[in-house]
Amino acid sequence: MRHESGSQLGYPFVASFKTPSFKMSTAPYYELCIVLFALLSVALAVPQADTSTSSPVSSSAASNSTTPASSSASPTAAPTRSQPSPVTHGSFSGTPTTTGALSATQVGSSISVGGPEPGATTYPSDGDLHDAQPAPYAPAGGVGLNTTPVYNVKSDFDYQSLALGLYQEWIELDLFRFGLSQFNTSDFEAAGLCSEDLYLIEFMAEQEIGHATMLSNLLGGSAPAPCTYNYPFADVRGFVDFCQKLTRFGESGVYGFLPHLDSREAAQLLLQSISTEARQQLIFRQFDGLFPMPVWFEVGIPQSWAWTLLAPYLSSCPANQTRLVWQNFPALNVSTSSNVSVCATDNSDETTPAITHNRSIPLSQPGQRVNLTWDSPGRPVGPNNSYTTSTSAGRPAYVAWVTQLNVTYSALTLDSGGGNASTSGYTIQPDFQTYAGDPAVNGTMFVAVTDDDPVLTPFNLSLINAHVVAGPVLYQAG
Numbered sequence: 001m002r003h004e005s006g007s008q009l010g011y012p013f014v015a016s017f018k019t020p021s022f023k024m025s026t027a028p029y030y031e032l033c034i035v036l037f038a039l040l041s042v043a044l045a046v047p048q049a050d051t052s053t054s055s056p057v058s059s060s061a062a063s064n065s066t067t068p069a070s071s072s073a074s075p076t077a078a079p080t081r082s083q084p085s086p087v088t089h090g091s092f093s094g095t096p097t098t099t100g101a102l103s104a105t106q107v108g109s110s111i112s113v114g115g116p117e118p119g120a121t122t123y124p125s126d127g128d129l130h131d132a133q134p135a136p137y138a139p140a141g142g143v144g145l146n147t148t149p150v151y152n153v154k155s156d157f158d159y160q161s162l163a164l165g166l167y168q169e170w171i172e173l174d175l176f177r178f179g180l181s182q183f184n185t186s187d188f189e190a191a192g193l194c195s196e197d198l199y200l201i202e203f204m205a206e207q208e209i210g211h212a213t214m215l216s217n218l219l220g221g222s223a224p225a226p227c228t229y230n231y232p233f234a235d236v237r238g239f240v241d242f243c244q245k246l247t248r249f250g251e252s253g254v255y256g257f258l259p260h261l262d263s264r265e266a267a268q269l270l271l272q273s274i275s276t277e278a279r280q281q282l283i284f285r286q287f288d289g290l291f292p293m294p295v296w297f298e299v300g301i302p303q304s305w306a307w308t309l310l311a312p313y314l315s316s317c318p319a320n321q322t323r324l325v326w327q328n329f330p331a332l333n334v335s336t337s338s339n340v341s342v343c344a345t346d347n348s349d350e351t352t353p354a355i356t357h358n359r360s361i362p363l364s365q366p367g368q369r370v371n372l373t374w375d376s377p378g379r380p381v382g383p384n385n386s387y388t389t390s391t392s393a394g395r396p397a398y399v400a401w402v403t404q405l406n407v408t409y410s411a412l413t414l415d416s417g418g419g420n421a422s423t424s425g426y427t428i429q430p431d432f433q434t435y436a437g438d439p440a441v442n443g444t445m446f447v448a449v450t451d452d453d454p455v456l457t458p459f460n461l462s463l464i465n466a467h468v469v470a471g472p473v474l475y476q477a478g
Helices: 027-044 156-182 185-190 195-219 236-260 264-287 303-313 458-467
Strands: 002-005 314-316 332-334 369-374 398-403 406-411 424-428 444-450 468-476
Touching: 156 195, 156 236, 156 264, 156 303, 185 195, 185 236, 195 264, 236 264, 236 303, 236 444, 236 458, 236 468, 303 314, 303 458, 303 468, 332 444, 332 468, 369 444, 369 468, 398 468, 406 424, 444 458, 458 468
Parallel strands: none
Antiparallel strands: 002 406, 332 369, 369 424, 398 406, 398 444, 444 468
16 A cells, blocks of 8 residues: 545526626726626627526425525526426437547647646745735735636636536536425435425525536537436435535536636636535535534545546437547446445444434444456446447556545455456555544545556646546545
8 A cells, every 4th residue: 555645408698797896006907807807798698598497396395485695686687597397317228429538630649747847846935025016915926816807718628627517517406406306305304304404405406507507608608508317316315325425526526627727717716616516515414414524625536537427327418519528437336335324233323414423333444345346448328328438557456545635555456367357356445644633534535446556646636547447436435
């Protein structure tokens, strides 16, 4: 083991931004900002038909009279983009008309990695000011502080990253509404959830409308539309647990690319939406009977990891849907991962919804054997079965534990008889801490099978993709 610390289907829509309230040193510059921002909004805007509808929800949730700040549309409120209704659910049974990830006419063999940028280690970091101040109370440095913001995507990387994020927002919107409509009040009450809890889930769906609108405005007219979905649950506890897991990789997927966006303006808006999703994930952990926040740091993952985890739940998407460039890795399964919905034998170890539970029986522990199985590459996956799983890695040799600020590897023992083509094996859950007192393997985290154990940190984790044999899979460590 090695431990590395480092870190409405096809609807048009309009821009939802208002001119920000701020002061500048001169009136002409302030007026210029307003003009440029207004032009941006016009450039993004197209007419919208007001035909959005909401999926049915539990009557007890819909009738709850306790609401946050008034949601009544004001004359100046920007329109939102939402789902068609009804949305169908179930697996895809047709034949794909397009296969494979989006690709350019020219594709390089790999990303070349250089050393640190010049000057990366030269700043003294001693608490003193080392350069002239550009203005009172303002230190030298920073990026984008003296330019007029333009809220759009500025590269293929930006577009594809935000498009992935929009796919995630659409499924969350559908999932929250579907769960509320699929089960009745008695079902939820039997699982320990009351009408106030159901209204909270309903409000989370409203939040997703805002997130999807914001991302659609940034992407423009080709922004991905809602799809149809296929969910793996049959009861309320399964619904809640799936929400907890889906929001985990949705949140982590954004953390992975956020600092690499060329559009810092888009990054700012996305940060403000993903902070909301982090709260959703915590709440679903509480509904799941889990300790709400068992880690000191939330983990980020590469886009291809998030897409690998998301794609199996997308049944079909509209014709001419924007396609994604990200890789789909072969599926990985952990047969020893804990089921949080099963009550423990110790009556003191509650699994019912609560603000918090200090569970006396751990869901996992260092030293336990973890059994793994994985698919061979080449399987159809994703919307319309139009993507194909692939890997460029060699012989499986390690298990990567991606959690908090760490990428840690444990040895993989392949099952006998499979040789280099083996698709099963086991490893031992490692014992390490992010900092003293913070067990790193905790919460809902990520595991993948790799062919090597490269030294990586949160900022360059995407370099692991070339070494991924299968996965990731969500590992319910705590």
